[in-house]
Amino acid sequence: MGTKGRFGEYGGQYIPETLMNAVQELEEAYNHYKDDPQFNNELDELLRNYAGRPSILYEAKKMTRDLGGAKIYLKREDLNHTGSHKINNVLGQVLLAKKMGKTRVIAETGAGQHGVATATVAALMDMECEIFMGKVDTDRQALNVYRMKLLGAKVNSITTGTQTLKDAVNAAMREWTSRIDDTHYVLGSVMGPHPFPTIVRDFQKVIGKEIKQQILEKEGRLPDAVLACVGGGSNAMGAFYEFIPDTSVQLIGCEAAGEGADTPRTAATMATGSLGIFHGMKSLFCQDRYGQIAPVYSISAGLDYPGIGPEHAYLAKQGRAKYVPVTDEEAVQAFEYLSREEGIIPAIESAHAIAYAMKLAPTMRKDQIIVVNVSGRGDKDVAAIARYRGEDLHD
């Protein structure tokens, strides 16, 4: 298939005609600015002095000792301004939108991390901002909703469909078709129609670049495995991309199994999905035999998505990356474990990657190295985890 933005058979531009000129303009603008020294200087300045990059690569000594296997490093994306990796992509996209003469940004959000990052950068760059978030998520992530409002964004609570991330994407795409001239859609993950999967990956690949540089400084060698959680897959793609040519480095995406990949209450797309075309891309989706997108479930609003970015589908097919399901219960245990063991409260999304590290490390030798991307911080999840554990605590 000769169309644009393909990773093998995955990717493409399956969107309404109304949006085609907009994505083509975006692609042209991106191709122009991605190698523009002034654009890159501006972005670099923002990443350093606003987002706080580079983020730390932290050696988790207690965790390493406790698990008794491979040495574990944590990439601390949770320490970025706004508390997650999402800011990397948003700074890039909003700066690009500004250059394109846009005055308004819209975005979908699941856990609220991408919404908060978008609202933040919109405030910084004087852009009007509107966020779309499923009603289930505005309920379970109420703190982030208020955060976005504080930052001056309008938050739309979406009551259609499953009222989660998928429906927030639907709503944002519908909104974009109705107002294109002045509006850029800041897609938050490595998904959607071309050029988004490529743009978002490029703005997130700083994570893996820094990991490589930092681990070479600290250990003088590459890690044996890089782990990251995967919903749409932006923090994972950001962490993996630099290591794709380094075949000695295992790349492991940890997806949300919810109550179990063998139950209907799951969001594990790689484990349970099939090839389809949705949200602008050909990729893997949780769906029924008639192509109806399945209602998915995870305790993590950020991973509660029925698809996965096309480049991940490609890496999986090539066998370059592997994807493992992690249940709610495992993620919650990891959330509590990292808090107690290292004094770091990870986002429940990131806790999925921590959970798999807890399984993997003991099976590896002490001279081996695992890097886990802690994509975000867990303050937003504290109330939900308390409720999961039966505490009567509300935001």
Next chain:
Amino acid sequence: MDKIRIADAFNHGKALITFITGGDPDLETTEKLLPAMQEAGSDLIEIGIPFSDPIAEGPVIQEANERALSKGCTTDLLFDSVKRIRESGKVTVPLVYLTYINPIFTYGKEKFLKRCVECGINGLIIPDLPFEEKDEISELCRTYEVDLISMIAPTSEERIRKIAADATGFLYVVSSLGVTGVRSEIKTDIESMISHVRSASDIPAAVGFGISNPEQAREMAGKSDGAIIGSAIVRIVGKYGTACVPQVEQFIRELRKGVDGAVQ
């Protein structure tokens, strides 16, 4: 019986194209609606295959999709209904499916087209399959002689000519930005879009999105070869449920008068 062709809809003046979501509120009602819609003056009928996530639709048709799915409508059951209607001889106007690419892709593209032929579906409108991705299915559509209907939008600009030049069946002119749904007025320069189409092709062009009453239908048909009315009909189905048939029929008769009032 001669093969039904989409061109038939445009052979006698301005075309009235009407839409319902298949299986809304149930398939029995769909099977009653289709002959009534023809009887009331529809020249071509679009049937929506319900989809869980219809991203080009506004709230009225989104809700219709949810109603149909919740009543158990599937692609197979809808094919069966269409086949029964065609075999009864009660519906002879061209029938076109409107659906998203995923239900077709997942069903199996070739199997889907074979069933279209078996059941008497003459064309496909796929809102999330733009010009750049039409190779996904266009070859199979040619093989099975099912027209793949192309869309142009107010944002299409210089894309209009290449889309029109390659279009089959008829060209769907999206009147406004945004999703489907009734609008109080349509501000787009439809004449300019149509003149771009004409410079590249003589394919019939019909205007849809936002047409809610006979007056707008008259105006839009006057500027093109026909008017497409969806949400305004689906809203009546939503309001009256299984008792909607006479109401829909009455409304389409009024639309017919509107379209016939357009300057030829």
